[in-house]
Amino acid sequence: MYNLGISCYYHDSAAALLKDGHVVAAVEEERFSRKKFDDDFPNMAIEWCLNEADISPSEIHSVAFYDKPILKFERLLDNYITFAPRGLFSFINTIPKWLHKRLWIKNDINKALNGFKGEIIFPDHHMSHASHTFYTSQFDESAILTVDGVGEWSTTSFGHATDNSITLTHDIRWPNSLGLFYSAFTYFLGFQVNEGEYKLMGLASYGKPKYYDTILNNLIDVKDDGSIHLDMKYFAFTYDKVMTNQKFSKLFGINPRKKNEKTEQIHYDIGASVQKVLEDILLKMTHHVYEKTNSKNLCLGGGVALNGVANYRILREGPFDNLHIPPSPGDAGSAIGCAQYLYYIHHKKTRLIENDSSKIISENAYVGPSYSNEQIVEFLDSMNISYEKLECDELLKKTARLISDGKIVGWYQGKMEWGPRALGCRSILADPRKSEMKDVLNEKIKHRESFRPFAPSILEEYTSEYFEIDRISPYMLFVAPVKKPQDIPAVTHVDGTGRLQTVNRDANPLYYNLILEFYKITGVPVIINTSMNVMGEPIVNTPEQAYNMITKTNMDFIVLGNNLVEK
Known part of the structure; x- marks a missing residue:
């Protein structure tokens, strides 16, 4: 049985195809459109999923869309009526899009799946x-526990799951949103909402939480169970295209930072303050959920679950023995999530739990587009690009040697990763032992803010030797203290932490063996891993896009399949 899941029309549009409950293909629309955080209907992503599985639309049993558009439209209308006459500009800009397109999702689905005759659920x-x-x-x-900006009405929900049953029993509703509260500060500190939240997380480490009490005393009322109430006189997101208003600015004594404006210490301190507020609220929530469910396990979802600093505190200070977060907990991931709901809950299919963690990692993370070595060579030859073809062992040894010699190397292999993080298939790699490498990567490769840290990929079995964490982190969703910062300074953030990826030998053997070769040379089982893109662009998809990275940045080499290209 094939089931298709779709998410779109807010941000991070995506499509995912499941066969008998297993993900066989999943990709974000941005990887094809080259428009970062593309929110349009995922026509190209759907087409690729079907081609990858070699099926026609008529072979799809049923389709799921990731939310209920009619309820979201109801919330929008209710919101505009409540805050009228404010919000007229937003109303004029938003409502026609819904009336002409977004309410008619079934039409878009049927148009994209010519020949599909199955059921569509929401x-x-x-x-x-x-x-x-x-x-x-x-x-x-x-x-x-799911925490995000807003769905239909809910902004946070919790409940319990068993086998093929999930019951969400409690929620917090619009406009009281922890996700939008954090996004308001994202906007105020000069970053793009739904894009810059992870930048705020990195910036926060450079400040002190001097405004912690100011935030709690004025902007947000927090109860012992983690439920929240926002004082909406400071926020503008209910009626305007911006997130905060003049009262918000007056509270902190500064105006919102403009995109290219210099970051001052006050910005770092405000960032540190809101990050701490977010973490403390999430800890209150998790303690309450634990008391109500009596489970030793917690599954965390929603866009807020991308905050790796908060996730680590939940892991270390929270009441649960086990914590799971998927590689794409935000809206893109819901393309898979709604298809899983369709299969396991709507169709009541039996769930068989996979005990091999490497298979789970592989199926969850490595499900995107791939290009064969023959296709890569065809591209290189067609462009008259010089390359050295190497056998696998020689390729690994030579690449590891180049990295240990201080070279910056693109690594383009196998299936593209699912989610916002490059996990060793569409990556830029460098030596973590060289402290200057962080600034080199930020300035000359990624062209991004100097305060942004880089992630360490570590051989799974050495994790607890280098980081204060006792479990795997395959999707870069935990930011943990570094035990040996002197050994890996380039991936040690200013606060002594790193957003680590643990690399499993069987989940991604080629990447594992590359790090192993680097370990043999250097004695350090860690490598810098950052996504193969520059700021403002999606992660590369095709061999041509990957090769273009070496032409427009100061990257020294790129490995495309078995082929080594020097700048």
């Missing part, structure tokens, strides 16, 4: 999040 937004985090876990039962 799970709740937070149920799609919940399904993705639970059905990618190894738990037979678990507490569920």
Whole structure:
């Protein structure tokens, strides 16, 4: 049975195809359109999924869309009526899009799937999040907590899951949103909403939480159970295209930072303050969920679950024994989540839990487009690009040697990763032992802010030797203290932490063996891993896009399949 899941029309549009409950193809639309965080209907992603599985639309049994558009439209209308006459500009800009297109999702689906005759269903937004985090876990039962900006009405929900049943029993509703609260500060500190939240997380490490009490005393009321209430007189997102207003600015004594404006210490301190508030609220939530569910397991979903600093505190200070977060807990991941809901809950299919963690990692993370070595060579030859073809062992040894010699190397291999992180297939790699490498990568390769850290990829079995963490982190979703910062300074953030990826030998053997070769040379089982893109662009998809990275940056080499290209 083939089931298709779709998410779009807010941000991070994506499509995912499941066969008998297993993901066979999943990709974000941005990887084809080259428009970062593309929110349009994922026509190209759907087409690729069908081609990857070599099936026609008529072979799809049923389709799921990741939320209920009619309820989201209801919330928008209610919001504009509540805050009228403010919000007229937003109303004029938004409502026609819904009346002409976004309410007619079935038409878009049927148009994209010419010949499809099956059922189309619309799970709740937070149920799609919940399904993705639970059905990618190894738990037979678990507490569920989903936290994001907003779905239909809910902004946070919790409940319990067992086998092929998920029940969400409690929620927090619009406009009281922890995700939008954090996004308001993202906007105020000069970053793009739904894009710059991870930048705020990195920036926060350079400040002190001097405004912690100011935030709690004025902007947000937090109860012991983690429920929140925003004082909306400071926020503009209910009626304007910006997130905060003049009262918000007056509270902190500064105006919103403009995109290219210099970052001052006050910006770092405000960032540190809101990050701490977010973490403390999430800890309150998790303690409450634990008391209500009595589960030892927690599955965390929603866009807020991308905050690796908060995730680590939940892991270390929270009440649960086990914590699972999928590789793409935000809206893109819900393309898989709604398809999983369709298969396991709507169709009541039996769930068989995979005990091999490497298979789970592989199926969850490495499900995107790939190009064969023959296709890569065809591209290189067609462009008269010089390259050295190497056998696998020689390729690994030579690449590891180049990295240990201080070279920056692109690594383009196998299936593209699912989610916002490059996990060793569309990566730029460098030596973590050289402290200056962080600035080199930020300035000359990624062209991004100097405060942004880089992630360490580490051989799984050495994790606890280098980081204060006792479990795997295959999707870069935990930011943990570094035990040996002197050994890996380039991936040690200013606060002594690193957003690590643990690399499993069987989940990604080629990448594992490359790091192993680097370890043999240097005695360090860690390598810098950052996504193969420059700021403002999606991660590369095709061999041509990957090769272009070496022409427009100061990257020294790129490995495309078995082929080594020097700048």
